[in-house]
Amino acid sequence: MKKVYSRPKSLKKVPMHYCPGCGHSIIHRLIAELLDEMSLRETAICVPPAGCAVLAYNYLDIDMVEAPHGRATAVATGIKRVRPDNMVFSYQGDGDLAAIGTAETLHTANRGELISVIFVNNAIYGMTGGQMAPTTLAGQITTTSPSGRNTKTEGPPIRVCELLSTLENTTYLERVAVNSPANIKKTKKAIKKAFQHQQKKTGFSLVEILSSCPTNWKMDPLKSCRWIDEIMVKEFPLGVIKEVKC
Amino acid sequence: MKGKILIDKQFCKGCRYCVEFCPKGAIRLSTALNSKGYSFAEFDEKKSCTGCATCALMCPETAIEVYRE
Ligand SMILES: Cc1ncc(C[n+]2csc(CCOP(=O)(O)OP(=O)(O)O)c2C)c(N)n1
Ligand code: SF4
Ligand code: SF4
Ligand code: SF4
Numbered sequence: 203m204k205k206v207y208s209r210p211k212s213l214k215k216v217p218m219h220y221c222p223g224c225g226h227s228i229i230h231r232l233i234a235e236l237l238d239e240m241s242l243r244e245t246a247i248c249v250p251p252a253g254c255a256v257l258a259y260n261y262l263d264i265d266m267v268e269a270p271h272g273r274a275t276a277v278a279t280g281i282k283r284v285r286p287d288n289m290v291f292s293y294q295g296d297g298d299l300a301a302i303g304t305a306e307t308l309h310t311a312n313r314g315e316l317i318s319v320i321f322v323n324n325a326i327y328g329m330t331g332g333q334m335a336p337t338t339l340a341g342q343i344t345t346t347s348p349s350g351r352n353t354k355t356e357g358p359p360i361r362v363c364e365l366l367s368t369l370e371n372t373t374y375l376e377r378v379a380v381n382s383p384a385n386i387k388k389t390k391k392a393i394k395k396a397f398q399h400q401q402k403k404t405g406f407s408l409v410e411i412l413s414s415c416p417t418n419w420k421m422d423p424l425k426s427c428r429w430i431d432e433i434m435v436k437e438f439p440l441g442v443i444k445e446v447k448c
Numbered sequence: 449m450k451g452k453i454l455i456d457k458q459f460c461k462g463c464r465y466c467v468e469f470c471p472k473g474a475i476r477l478s479t480a481l482n483s484k485g486y487s488f489a490e491f492d493e494k495k496s497c498t499g500c501a502t503c504a505l506m507c508p509e510t511a512i513e514v515y516r517e
Contacts (some may be wrong), residue, residue, distance in 0.1 A: 203515035222461035227508035
């Protein structure tokens with residue numbers, strides 16, 4: 203029999219620290235598959251976040267430069283400007299990208315830096331124990347919103363793709379999810395497209411990925427996947443939010 | 449089409465994604481535990497695996513290799 207699927211070369215053969223069913227693990231694998239398929243292993247540079255993915259450099263077998271919390275797109279800007287021929291991407295959670303890193307995210311996008319952002323939206327702060335994030339849904343219970351997020355005092359969840367779509371220099375923004383076979387295939391295509399936009403130097407590209415955090419959502423992994431389908435996509439609709447032809 | 453899969457039981461964390469999404473019902477969770485204490489996925493050779501690789505697509509731990517004739 204012929205081998206039709208095995209571990210991508212860009213994904214080190216070590217066990218990951220993520221919880222069972224965590225979306226981060228699936229997203230890492232998709233990135234590694236693309237690094238192999240697009241022959242980017244020697245030229246890609248990833249900027250991982252503070253957050254559960256802080257140890258991504260243990261898994262992706264490419265160059266990595268760790269950024270302080272929220273500063274990934276600023277670090278990536280510097281790298282891309284001095285090494286324009288490298289494929290530069292940040293990998294960030296919602297606390298990292300849309301709370302402490304809001305300024306960096308907005309201004310990097312506004313300047314149209316030629317980088318790609320992999321934005322993992324799990325509607326919560328995973329690493330620090332499940333606090334409310336800017337993307338936490340209305341009514342969602344977290345350790346810092348024990349009676350559910352109150353949008354009157356805490357504002358509604360921020361839709362990052364829609365927000366960035368108003369900026370002239372963003373050229374590819376898509377929201378996808380990693381909760382089913384069909385959605386995982388679409389996520390891979392979206393990340394590939396973001397990398398292609400960077401190669402063609404169209405502008406700033408970002409893929410927002412709805413991703414489960416079974417541990418802090420306090421659900422088993424399969425229920426987390428259903429929760430994305432039944433609840434989360436109502437607040438964060440899937441699809442291409444903006445694309446300028448490349 | 450005929451296929452088979454190999455599962456690295458030490459990488460598996462028993463999330464059940466492969467069990468749930470295999471269209472042929474060819475994967476179940478073990479009663480035994482792996483060295484980390486998880487029930488792990490086991491392939492049932494008697495079921496008609498097609499080598500579609502849906503299980504590998506879903507697996508967060510990249511614990512599954514897929515073979516096809
Ligand atoms: C300057 C600074 N402030 C706070 C922290 C603590 N901290 C680490 S990760 C994190 C948020 C993680 O949430 P998110 O970005 O959503 O990623 P996830 O863990 O959910 O993937 C925080 C507040 C820190 N590391 N550095
Ligand atoms: S806490 Fe949540 S995001 Fe972090 S590894 Fe566990 S499931 Fe994944
Ligand atoms: S390859 Fe397809 S049929 Fe075979 S075990 Fe995996 S999901 Fe099931
Ligand atoms: S999807 Fe992977 S980790 Fe989850 S039960 Fe199956 S083999 Fe184990």
